[in-house]
Amino acid sequence: MITLSSDFGTPYPAAMKGVMLQRTDARLVDVAHDFPRQDVRTAAFWLREVLPYVPPAVHLVVVDPGVGTERAALAVRAGDHALVGPDNGVLLPAARELAERDDATEIEVFEVEYADPESSTFHGRDVFAPAAAEIHEEGVENFHERDDVVATDEYEDLHFPEPELRENTAVGEILVVDDFGNAVTNLPGNLLDGRESVQVNDAQAPVARAYAEVAPGERLVTVGSHGNVELAVNRGRGDEAFGLAVGDEVRVA
Amino acid sequence: MITLSSDFGTPYPAAMKGVMLQRTDARLVDVAHDFPRQDVRTAAFWLREVLPYVPPAVHLVVVDPGVGTERAALAVRAGDHALVGPDNGVLLPAARELAERDDATEIEVFEVEYADPESSTFHGRDVFAPAAAEIHEEGVENFHERDDVVATDEYEDLHFPEPELRENTAVGEILVVDDFGNAVTNLPGNLLDGRESVQVNDAQAPVARAYAEVAPGERLVTVGSHGNVELAVNRGRGDEAFGLAVGDEVRVA
Amino acid sequence: MITLSSDFGTPYPAAMKGVMLQRTDARLVDVAHDFPRQDVRTAAFWLREVLPYVPPAVHLVVVDPGVGTERAALAVRAGDHALVGPDNGVLLPAARELAERDDATEIEVFEVEYADPESSTFHGRDVFAPAAAEIHEEGVENFHERDDVVATDEYEDLHFPEPELRENTAVGEILVVDDFGNAVTNLPGNLLDGRESVQVNDAQAPVARAYAEVAPGERLVTVGSHGNVELAVNRGRGDEAFGLAVGDEVRVA
Numbered sequence: 070m071i072t073l074s075s076d077f078g079t080p081y082p083a084a085m086k087g088v089m090l091q092r093t094d095a096r097l098v099d100v101a102h103d104f105p106r107q108d109v110r111t112a113a114f115w116l117r118e119v120l121p122y123v124p125p126a127v128h129l130v131v132v133d134p135g136v137g138t139e140r141a142a143l144a145v146r147a148g149d150h151a152l153v154g155p156d157n158g159v160l161l162p163a164a165r166e167l168a169e170r171d172d173a174t175e176i177e178v179f180e181v182e183y184a185d186p187e188s189s190t191f192h193g194r195d196v197f198a199p200a201a202a203e204i205h206e207e208g209v210e211n212f213h214e215r216d217d218v219v220a221t222d223e224y225e226d227l228h229f230p231e232p233e234l235r236e237n238t239a240v241g242e243i244l245v246v247d248d249f250g251n252a253v254t255n256l257p258g259n260l261l262d263g264r265e266s267v268q269v270n271d272a273q274a275p276v277a278r279a280y281a282e283v284a285p286g287e288r289l290v291t292v293g294s295h296g297n298v299e300l301a302v303n304r305g306r307g308d309e310a311f312g313l314a315v316g317d318e319v320r321v322a
Numbered sequence: 323m324i325t326l327s328s329d330f331g332t333p334y335p336a337a338m339k340g341v342m343l344q345r346t347d348a349r350l351v352d353v354a355h356d357f358p359r360q361d362v363r364t365a366a367f368w369l370r371e372v373l374p375y376v377p378p379a380v381h382l383v384v385v386d387p388g389v390g391t392e393r394a395a396l397a398v399r400a401g402d403h404a405l406v407g408p409d410n411g412v413l414l415p416a417a418r419e420l421a422e423r424d425d426a427t428e429i430e431v432f433e434v435e436y437a438d439p440e441s442s443t444f445h446g447r448d449v450f451a452p453a454a455a456e457i458h459e460e461g462v463e464n465f466h467e468r469d470d471v472v473a474t475d476e477y478e479d480l481h482f483p484e485p486e487l488r489e490n491t492a493v494g495e496i497l498v499v500d501d502f503g504n505a506v507t508n509l510p511g512n513l514l515d516g517r518e519s520v521q522v523n524d525a526q527a528p529v530a531r532a533y534a535e536v537a538p539g540e541r542l543v544t545v546g547s548h549g550n551v552e553l554a555v556n557r558g559r560g561d562e563a564f565g566l567a568v569g570d571e572v573r574v575a
Numbered sequence: 576m577i578t579l580s581s582d583f584g585t586p587y588p589a590a591m592k593g594v595m596l597q598r599t600d601a602r603l604v605d606v607a608h609d610f611p612r613q614d615v616r617t618a619a620f621w622l623r624e625v626l627p628y629v630p631p632a633v634h635l636v637v638v639d640p641g642v643g644t645e646r647a648a649l650a651v652r653a654g655d656h657a658l659v660g661p662d663n664g665v666l667l668p669a670a671r672e673l674a675e676r677d678d679a680t681e682i683e684v685f686e687v688e689y690a691d692p693e694s695s696t697f698h699g700r701d702v703f704a705p706a707a708a709e710i711h712e713e714g715v716e717n718f719h720e721r722d723d724v725v726a727t728d729e730y731e732d733l734h735f736p737e738p739e740l741r742e743n744t745a746v747g748e749i750l751v752v753d754d755f756g757n758a759v760t761n762l763p764g765n766l767l768d769g770r771e772s773v774q775v776n777d778a779q780a781p782v783a784r785a786y787a788e789v790a791p792g793e794r795l796v797t798v799g800s801h802g803n804v805e806l807a808v809n810r811g812r813g814d815e816a817f818g819l820a821v822g823d824e825v826r827v828a
Binding site: 070072074096098099100101102103104115118119120122123124247248249278279280281282291292293294299303304 | 330331332333334336337339340341343344350359360387388389390391440441442443444447448
Binding site: 323325327349351352353354355356357368371372373375376377500501502531532533534535544545546547552556557 | 583590594643
């Protein structure tokens with residue numbers, strides 16, 4: 070199984086699929102191709118949330134603002150999984166999460182050195198898709214035996230910002246906003262334990278287990294499916310109701 | 323085969339696919355993940371139109387404004403098909419249509435009682451996807467033999483509004499607007515038999531078999547692929563030209 | 576393998592998939608279903624760029640402003656590939672490219688005459704999808720042996736405009752704008768060989784190999800993955816920065 074993630078929209082992902090299907094009969098599963106353009110952190114967040122639900126697979130990830138520059142192509146082994154993509158940090162949070170869940174193994178990072186790509190603007194098609202297909206065929210355990218695959222300790226990493234948990238107030242930020250308009254913070258969900266309502270910046274809002282526990286159009290604070298505190302509106306957009314966008318500070322008291 | 327329908331956008335459907343692929347090797351076919359948010363009726367309409375063209379399958383449907391509340395999880399058997407989703411009516415019109423086409427059998431409705439889901443906001447991933455995968459593996463004929471599957475007569479139903487067919491005027495409403503801007507009514511297509519033009523509310527418009535029978539930008543009234551009267555514009559948007567939105571009354575004379 | 580391309584959005588492609596899966600177990604690969612509505616030329620451009628990367632397959636293409644009129648249904652053989660769609664030119668550029676790459680064989684064009692479709696507005700479901708599935712099952716080499724498949728020399732063709740290459744200036748036009756906002760011209764990429772910057776209409780812009788060779792927000796001119804001159808902005812939209820849309824003249828000096 071190979072999953073595909075990118076910020077390509079259409080039809081570029083189909084070229085990547087074609088290139089892979091020249092080399093493998095693997096099942097192909099799209100994660101998303103509408104990640105915000107060149108937004109490495111948002112893609113990294115969603116991959117960390119989604120990939121742990123997928124069976125062992127090779128994960129092709131191409132959010133690559135540095136395409137055509139000297140940035141390396143990486144393959145990261147994380148337990149039974151491998152992630153393939155550019156060296157800009159996008160693979161690391163998901164890789165650590167996958168390794169953690171798989172008997173808490175360590176990730177291993179490799180540079181994948183391929184022949185000259187056909188283009189300097191579409192390495193998804195010319196570098197990463199063939200690499201993902203070949204790693205799938207060679208096997209996640211064995212692919213590092215190739216001469217053009219070299220273990221490395223030097224790579225771009227990416228960590229999400231840690232919240233500041235003070236006695237009466239937790240200070241975090243909006244990590245991403247999902248397609249429903251739910252604003253996902255970096256605050257741990259257990260912050261809401263035993264609370265009936267909380268203060269979010271200047272506004273008071275009820276704590277609810279489900280969106281529909283408040284009236285349509287009303288704000289709520291809940292624990293999202295990722296386990297973090299999430300700012301939402303029943304049948305509406307939490308980001309707009311709370312006036313918050315990605316990167317904004319969130320103080321919960 | 324398992325089909326997937328939701329209002330999730332991306333990347334949440336990929337988590338559902340991962341969960342299913344932990345349990346089954348079935349082919350997965352996306353119907354749509356961009357149904358209007360929490361719009362049960364529109365999803366129900368499209369599923370009734372599309373699912374009868376699909377071979378026997380399990381159909382996972384998650385348009386679920388009541389996620390996390392006490393609403394049940396349902397599995398509906400309709401001939402060789404099963405539909406899995408929340409108890410809000412979204413499954414019923416398609417289920418009846420599938421049963422009707424399959425030797426006019428009756429639908430059977432079951433409550434599916436699963437263990438506590440991991441989240442209260444993403445039952446697509448935690449409840450419905452595993453249920454759909456397990457029903458697929460157990461078989462549409464056999465899944466009801468499980469202890470946690472219980473036949474029920476108490477469930478939310480959903481019927482589309484019936485048009486009023488008077489002697490000179492048919493009064494209906496806009497059921498949905500498709501991605502082309504075609505406004506689909508609940509009026510039966512045979513209303514247009516033998517007509518060269520009709521009055522739609524205040525406007526006269528030609529009856530045409532094909533969009534291109536009128537000039538680009540011109541309005542027409544036709545029988546859509548669903549068999550209903552449809553208000554359209556050749557190479558344009560019918561909803562805008564006729565000034566009509568979902569739920570609006572349509573009088574055809 | 577069968578690929579699917581259309582301007583249908585959702586959920587109509589799922590009906591086409593259902594119809595095909597009634598007839599075949601082939602792998603189905605989406606190319607795009609969000610091609611600009613009824614824009615035959617743009618779809619033809621992308622198919623010519625993408626399909627050569629796909630292994631031998633049947634390619635279902637439904638961008639069909641003439642649906643329901645007398646326009647024929649075509650199947651075009653191009654080496655090991657077949658393309659199925661309406662007779663409006665959309666298949667031809669990709670077919671020629673596929674034939675060219677497959678030992679420079681010639682394309683062969685057939686009219687596919689099927690029974691009366693169920694609808695006059697959705698031949699994707701009623702005509703082209705069943706044709707693609709049956710051609711897949713019969714084989715690209717053999718499908719022409721059917722009585723309802725007839726070779727033809729009379730069909731709509733489509734050629735992209737040729738640029739005018741003068742001594743000091745090349746005059747072309749914008750063929751398409753991709754989802755990133757990159758404006759793709761019909762000018763050959765080798766026009767940029769050895770140049771550090773070029774004049775594009777009234778503006779000077781650097782020539783770069785990769786988007787990230789200029790600062791974020793800055794314009795550049797590059798050779799796109801299709802081999803043509805492309806007008807871009809690093810992490811931004813080239814079409815907006817250069818003020819150019821599809822069909823606009825581009826003078827490069």
